[in-house]
Each structure stands twice: as structure tokens, then as C-alpha cells.
Amino acid sequence: MPKKFIRRFLPDHNEVKKNRTLKMFGTLLHDPNLWHLNRRSAKGAVGIGLFFAFWPLPFQMLLSAAAAIPLRVNLPLSIATVWISNPITMPPIFYFAYQVGSTVLGTEIITFDFELSWSWLGQSISTIGPAFILGCAICSIFAGAIGYFGLDWIWRWSVVKAWQERRLLKRKTNKF
Template sequence: MAKQFFRSWLPSPVKISEMKLMKVFGQRTLNPLLWYVNRKSISKAIFIGTFWGMLPLPFHSILIVLTVLFFEVNLPISLCLAWLTNPFTLIPILYIGFWLGAQVFQVNMINQDMILGVLHQISHWITHFGHGHIDLSLAKILLLGLVLEAFIFAILLFVITRLFWRWSIIQHYKRRRYIK
């Protein structure tokens, strides 16, 4: 069943609470609800971890832990999903996010002239110690696209987890029925 699958590879609460990041949150990370393995806890944890994990933010693990502590869902599953954004997935995540943002704002995708213009603005801003103008219209498009992408993928994985859990239980009952 799905419950045994998740329990088989989850670390113990003591191991997680000994991590440097978790020492900041103290004894709250030992709450039994954060380690409970059931359909609702795992699927909500996957939603939270996927949402924050898809956003290329610094220290998104802290945001995951804060959200998990608020909603009291499975902590290790959410933290594992923090690694969705890594050097191999960052470019596709940014591209899909910008594409979604461009669709919402009904603008064309970025071209070489736009990239060179933005890089020129950023280099001018840096060389003049923060004085100058940076066009944030591209950042607005990218930010909205990234939030939409994170939300879509989080809902998708939430639904897949629920369906997998249900399929697992049905298969377990079918096996039990055939054994008797």
C-alpha cells in the first residue's frame, strides 16, 4: 500500500530535527502530526513542497517548513520536494514560467534584443551603484508565470498522489480478496 511505500523511505523525526535548519524551529518539528503518513497529510505535503519547490527563491526550504508547521502536514515529504529547483531543472522552469506569463499578458516571448537590453540596464545599474532604471516589465511577466506554473504543478501532483493512493488501496483489497 501507499502508506508502507512512504514509511519505508522516510527518515526518522530525530534525524530531521537534528538538521541545522530544523534547530531554528526547536521542538515544533517533533510534532507527531508532521510525521503522520496518511492520504491527506502526504498529498497536502506534496502540494506545499511542490509549490515552494518550483519557485526559484533563495531559502525556500524555510518557507516550506513554515507552511508545513502552519498546516501540520508531513514534513519530510515537503522538504524532499524543495530540491525540484536545481541547476538541471532551473532553465526549463524559468522558460515555462516565462511562457505562461507571456500567455497571460499576451506578449511575445523574449528575443535577443530584449535580453541584451535588460543585461545593459542591469550592468548600468550595477556600475552606477544602484542609480539608473531597470525595466521590470519582464520581471512581472516571469513572476506571474512562475507562480502559475508552481500552482499548476502542485495541483497536478496533489491529484496524482490522491489517485495513486486510491489505486494502491484498491489493489491491496483485490489481493486480499483473491488470497481468501
């Protein structure tokens, strides 16, 4: 079942409450719904996490937490899902987002060399910026929706499968 699989990877809620960056949320972190793992909280958390994973900002986890708290979905899962975009996966993810934005805008895909400097960032905002931002927005909405509905489907499928296995086991034990 997805619940058992997901629970293996989530940190202890007491450890998350002690995180100094999340202290700004204060007593809001004491809501028990933020720590329960059920179908509703898991699919919402994955949707939120994947939505913010495509935002080209340095504080995606904080935004994910800020959205998870009022929506009362699983906080650790929403924060962990953001890490789909990590320093290793960010370049291909963001290049893909740029390609999506260029395709939607109908602009030519420009080849560029990334530099970690303010001058390169200022120059690229005017050239590749609009396509990149639009692509990030499209990918973020699409990934969030796929995560939300995909996990809902997987969760329902696993519950139905577990019920079928129980029913089959019950039939086998009643025959003897």
C-alpha cells in the same frame, strides 16, 4: 503501496530535527503529525512542496517547512518535494514559467542570455520580470494542485488494488 515507496526516500525524523536551519522552529518539530506518513499528510506535503518548488527564491525548503508545520503535514516529504527544482532542473522549469506568463499576458517571448550578475537581474526585472513572476505563480498553483490531487488518486487506487488482490487471494485459498 505509495507509503512504502515514499518511506524509502525520506530521511530519519531525528536527523531532520537536528538540522540547524530548522532549529528556528524549536519544539514545533516535536509534533508527531509532522512525521507520520498517511494519505492526508503525504498529499498535503507533496502539494506544498510542489507549490514552493516554482518560487524563484533561494530558501524554498524553509518556506515549505514553514507551511508544513501549521498545516501538520509530513515535514520531510514537503522539504524533499521542493527539490524537484534543483540547480539542474531550474533553468527549464523557470523558462517554462516565463513562457506561461508571457502567453497569459499576451507579450512577446524575448530570447535572452542568462548572466549571474546583479546588473543583469536589475535589467531583466523590467523586461521579463512580470511575465516570469506571473508564470511562476500559475505554475506553482497548478503543480501544487496536481501533486495534491494526483497523490490522493494514486494512494486511493493502490489501496483499492491491494484490497482486490487480498479478496482474490482469499477466494483462491477458500476453493481448495
